[in-house]
Amino acid sequence: xxxxxxxxxRDLYPDDMRLQNWLFDAWRSVSRDFGFVEYDGPIFEYLELxxxxxxxxxxxxxxxxxxRGGRSFAIRPEMTPTLARMVAARANALPRPIKWFSIxxxxxxxxxxxxxxxxxxxxxxxTLGHDDMLADAEVIAALCEFYRRLGVTPEQVAIRxxxxxxxxxxxxxxxxxxxxxxxxxxxxxxxDAASPEEFSRRWQEAPRAAASAGSAASSAKxxxxxxxxxxxEKSAEPLARFxxxxxxxxxxxxxxxxxxxxxPDDPAVAQLRELTGLLSAFxxxxxxxxxxxxxxxxxxxxGPVFEAxxxxxxxxxLAGGGRYDNLTALLDGPRVTGVGFGMGDAPxxxxxxxxxxxxxxxxxLTAFVIETEESAWTDALGVLTRLRRAGIAADCSYRRAALxxxxxxxxxxxxxxxVLVGGEFRxxxxxxxxxxxxxxxxxxxxxxxxxxxxGTLASLSSTG
Amino acid sequence: xxxxxxxxxRDLYPDDMRLQNWLFDAWRSVSRDFGFVEYDGPIFEYLELxxxxxxxxxxxxxxxxxxRGGRSFAIRPEMTPTLARMVAARANALPRPIKWFSIxxxxxxxxxxxxxxxxxxxxxxxTLGHDDMLADAEVIAALCEFYRRLGVTPEQVAIRxxxxxxxxxxxxxxxxxxxxxxxxxxxxxxxDAASPEEFSRRWQEAPRAAASAGSAASSAKxxxxxxxxxxxEKSAEPLARFxxxxxxxxxxxxxxxxxxxxxPDDPAVAQLRELTGLLSAFxxxxxxxxxxxxxxxxxxxxGPVFEAxxxxxxxxxLAGGGRYDNLTALLDGPRVTGVGFGMGDAPxxxxxxxxxxxxxxxxxLTAFVIETEESAWTDALGVLTRLRRAGIAADCSYRRAALxxxxxxxxxxxxxxxVLVGGEFRxxxxxxxxxxxxxxxxxxxxxxxxxxxxGTLASLSSTG
Numbered sequence: 001x002x003x004x005x006x007x008x009x010r011d012l013y014p015d016d017m018r019l020q021n022w023l024f025d026a027w028r029s030v031s032r033d034f035g036f037v038e039y040d041g042p043i044f045e046y047l048e049l050x051x052x053x054x055x056x057x058x059x060x061x062x063x064x065x066x067x068r069g070g071r072s073f074a075i076r077p078e079m080t081p082t083l084a085r086m087v088a089a090r091a092n093a094l095p096r097p098i099k100w101f102s103i104x105x106x107x108x109x110x111x112x113x114x115x116x117x118x119x120x121x122x123x124x125x126x127t128l129g130h131d132d133m134l135a136d137a138e139v140i141a142a143l144c145e146f147y148r149r150l151g152v153t154p155e156q157v158a159i160r161x162x163x164x165x166x167x168x169x170x171x172x173x174x175x176x177x178x179x180x181x182x183x184x185x186x187x188x189x190x191x192d193a194a195s196p197e198e199f200s201r202r203w204q205e206a207p208r209a210a211a212s213a214g215s216a217a218s219s220a221k222x223x224x225x226x227x228x229x230x231x232x233e234k235s236a237e238p239l240a241r242f243x244x245x246x247x248x249x250x251x252x253x254x255x256x257x258x259x260x261x262x263x264p265d266d267p268a269v270a271q272l273r274e275l276t277g278l279l280s281a282f283x284x285x286x287x288x289x290x291x292x293x294x295x296x297x298x299x300x301x302x303g304p305v306f307e308a309x310x311x312x313x314x315x316x317x318l319a320g321g322g323r324y325d326n327l328t329a330l331l332d333g334p335r336v337t338g339v340g341f342g343m344g345d346a347p348x349x350x351x352x353x354x355x356x357x358x359x360x361x362x363x364x365l366t367a368f369v370i371e372t373e374e375s376a377w378t379d380a381l382g383v384l385t386r387l388r389r390a391g392i393a394a395d396c397s398y399r400r401a402a403l404x405x406x407x408x409x410x411x412x413x414x415x416x417x418x419v420l421v422g423g424e425f426r427x428x429x430x431x432x433x434x435x436x437x438x439x440x441x442x443x444x445x446x447x448x449x450x451x452x453x454x455g456t457l458a459s460l461s462s463t464g
Numbered sequence: 465x466x467x468x469x470x471x472x473x474r475d476l477y478p479d480d481m482r483l484q485n486w487l488f489d490a491w492r493s494v495s496r497d498f499g500f501v502e503y504d505g506p507i508f509e510y511l512e513l514x515x516x517x518x519x520x521x522x523x524x525x526x527x528x529x530x531x532r533g534g535r536s537f538a539i540r541p542e543m544t545p546t547l548a549r550m551v552a553a554r555a556n557a558l559p560r561p562i563k564w565f566s567i568x569x570x571x572x573x574x575x576x577x578x579x580x581x582x583x584x585x586x587x588x589x590x591t592l593g594h595d596d597m598l599a600d601a602e603v604i605a606a607l608c609e610f611y612r613r614l615g616v617t618p619e620q621v622a623i624r625x626x627x628x629x630x631x632x633x634x635x636x637x638x639x640x641x642x643x644x645x646x647x648x649x650x651x652x653x654x655x656d657a658a659s660p661e662e663f664s665r666r667w668q669e670a671p672r673a674a675a676s677a678g679s680a681a682s683s684a685k686x687x688x689x690x691x692x693x694x695x696x697e698k699s700a701e702p703l704a705r706f707x708x709x710x711x712x713x714x715x716x717x718x719x720x721x722x723x724x725x726x727x728p729d730d731p732a733v734a735q736l737r738e739l740t741g742l743l744s745a746f747x748x749x750x751x752x753x754x755x756x757x758x759x760x761x762x763x764x765x766x767g768p769v770f771e772a773x774x775x776x777x778x779x780x781x782l783a784g785g786g787r788y789d790n791l792t793a794l795l796d797g798p799r800v801t802g803v804g805f806g807m808g809d810a811p812x813x814x815x816x817x818x819x820x821x822x823x824x825x826x827x828x829l830t831a832f833v834i835e836t837e838e839s840a841w842t843d844a845l846g847v848l849t850r851l852r853r854a855g856i857a858a859d860c861s862y863r864r865a866a867l868x869x870x871x872x873x874x875x876x877x878x879x880x881x882x883v884l885v886g887g888e889f890r891x892x893x894x895x896x897x898x899x900x901x902x903x904x905x906x907x908x909x910x911x912x913x914x915x916x917x918x919g920t921l922a923s924l925s926s927t928g
Contacts, residue, residue, distance in 0.1 A: 035827075039481050119507060385747045
């Protein structure tokens with residue numbers, strides 16, 4: 001019987017796995033260099049950890065099940081609830097600030113269709129227990145550093161930031177009633193600078209159509225429930241009735257100064273100005289820009305929010321996050337402030353591939369051991385063992401074959417060196433080491449090779 | 465509302481995560497040095513991938529669920545079915561031998577109770593497409609190398625090997641009917657050298673009691689279905705009726721030569737002799753010994769089988785595996801032979817902890833940046849940024865504080881160096897670098913530090 005991988009799930013063959021490990025290593029290096037420490041939690045949680053925050057409706061968007069004891073669980077769709085639970089459980093014992101990162105495996109019950117993954121990985125960085133903008137600026141700086149290290153320029157990726165409080169204040173000031181702000185956010189969240197006509201149409205039409213299109217932009221750290229039509233949507237008034245299309249488009253193109261001018265005393269203005277200054281101190285201003293259109297779908301954000309998007313193409317959301325200041329209290333923990341972001345693996349791999357920014361990766365086999373005569377077979381296995389014990393990635397041909405055939409196998413395995421073991425080894429303990437790139441070959445005592453493998457092999461690579 | 469981690473699931477706080485990463489790194493290093501490449505698959509598979517091999521009964525031991533399209537899935541309880549599926553799908557395209565490893569996250573619906581994990585990780589190494597004993601010997605050598613690198617001696621861990629074919633032949637020769645062999649294996653699988661009385665009782669009593677005790681020893685790569693009572697168990701004859709207790713105990717203590725003496729022409733004898741020779745060539749004979757009592761629960765093994773167990777304490781199974789030669793055909797793939805093992809994280813961490821073999825791990829923060837006067841705060845953030853961009857794990861104090869307090873924070877973060885930034889930095893570009901272990905402090909140009917961080921910091925550590 002033929003059985004395939006479940007729809008929307010990926011098989012990671014070695015080529016895919018190398019790329020994934022490379023991405024994870026990049027995530028880990030940036031995290032550690034920024035002083036974050038790694039954590040992880042269970043692959044599934046009690047279902048109520050998710051329904052508590054998002055309502056029962058969320059269950060249908062998760063893979064959920066019961067055990068034989070009748071307890072309900074769901075495979076985690078995001079890491080933040082687990083983080084909040086773990087921090088709440090030890091809130092008083094953990095030294096502040098809590099700077100944690102994780103690379104969780106996550107699942108969402110998306111309808112199976114091309115390009116919609118049901119399983120993915122995400123880089124999460126969070127700082128908890130510090131409400132200064134320094135924490136916000138630092139996680140954004142880590143996000144920028146990830147792209148900088150991979151050679152992605154500020155021309156190719158933009159970190160756009162805003163705060164929901166500021167957007168709310170500016171819209172109110174422009175005439176939007178309090179009751180309509182969530183609806184306005186939902187429309188703005190889908191604003192695409194590439195097609196303002198589409199946005200204008202939505203802004204001017206009756207709300208039902210506006211709320212049913214789904215949210216394409218807000219994917220990275222969003223709660224799936226955010227796609228549900230907001231309650232206020234039952235009003236039949238087009239948003240343009242409150243704030244004209246021209247005015248909202250003008251606001252969406254405005255910088256922080258222009259937006260601040262309409263609500264100069266709002267605390268969110270001072271907060272974003274402080275954030276801007278700190279982003280400059282962290283040397284990442286070039287990547288970052290204020291954008292009133294970034295409101296993020298998720299209601300739990302209480303301060304600045306931000307998104308990384310590709311500047312070309314279809315404005316893909318590559319990462320997103322913001323400040324959430326009360327998640328732990330929901331779990332009966334003490335109030336702990338937090339800020340963080342999530343970055344999915346798949347959109348970023350695609351983005352980097354489009355930019356030509358993916359490396360060529362190989363297995364990294366260093367040595368391939370070859371016996372030059374049949375009687376040396378057992379000696380060859382001994383040499384192989386000595387190399388491996390010295391931490392040298394080494395292999396040999398499984399089938400006995402002629403020298404030429406074995407050398408060919410060595411090349412196909414992308415080995416850097418061939419180590420030839422023949423009668424000479426038994427007599428004197430020496431092997432012939434051949435650099436497969438330069439062709440240089442040298443006879444050397446195995447003991448000498450093992451006592452300084454790096455130096456010996458480097459000298460063979462450099463001489464031609 | 466207070467919500468806890470689900471029963472049998474672990475929260476990995478940073479201290480636990482460091483240990484896990486350390487173990488995974490050790491697994492990865494050995495795998496790569498032995499020429500294995502990493503792969504991974506989905507966290508859940510179609511349920512039938514498991515029922516196909518083990519029958520519908522297995523579903524109750526898995527976490528299984530349906531999506532909205534009515535498809536049935538189960539969280540993977542072991543990696544081998546995924547491996548077989550992936551290899552079967554590309555059997556003709558993959559160069560042989562296929563040497564793969566993985567570190568899957570796995571779940572089993574164990575009854576929640578102390579010490580019984582529902583979620584765990586496992587190191588899997590498999591060689592497919594090569595039926596020579598070389599493949600078997602090599603995976604066993606990799607297993608031994610893992611323990612050797614961690615300082616675990618042959619006195620502390622034993623790799624015991626056998627083959628089901630040999631055990632079957634020897635038992636038949638001793639008088640056990642073919643129909644009773646599975647039952648005999650189930651009894652033998654639970655043989656514990658520490659309490660032969662317990663085994664003798666089971667061997668002599670009516671079968672019902674013998675089959676219901678569960679299998680404690682065969683955990684590492686076993687299919688949970690293996691714990692089901694075998695069909696032959698309906699026979700009411702005690703096993704001692706066929707082979708006396710004295711004789712079976714004698715056989716269980718016999719070496720390969722003594723066992724082989726009763727069935728000298730059985731192909732399994734030649735196979736195990738070849739394996740023994742290759743284990744010697746790989747230099748791991750000291751760790752390995754023949755043991756007729758190792759039969760492994762899992763029916764899919766077709767050749768040699770082996771288990772790693774601690775030699776002291778309660779003979780915990782630390783790893784187990786063997787040769788399985790027809791898994792891919794079950795999935796409509798071409799017949800591909802295979803051999804491999806699985807090693808669980810939890811029992812090995814416990815084993816190493818008992819031996820005192822776990823390292824003391826820290827966050828690995830290299831530098832802690834401190835501003836020595838308030839006006840240097842922005843400069844300090846700039847220095848911090850430069851260090852991080854150079855790949856130096858660095859952090860600073862989130863709250864402005866006196867020098868002494870910041871130094872204390874640096875120590876509590878286990879930083880190796882403090883980098884002091886004051887007015888001098890703005891004037892000359894130099895900082896004071898203080899080794900927090902030796903107390904040595906030196907003024908140095910930031911540029912000089914960044915151009916050779918390793919050398920600069922090493923020189924500070926070595927002078928007192």
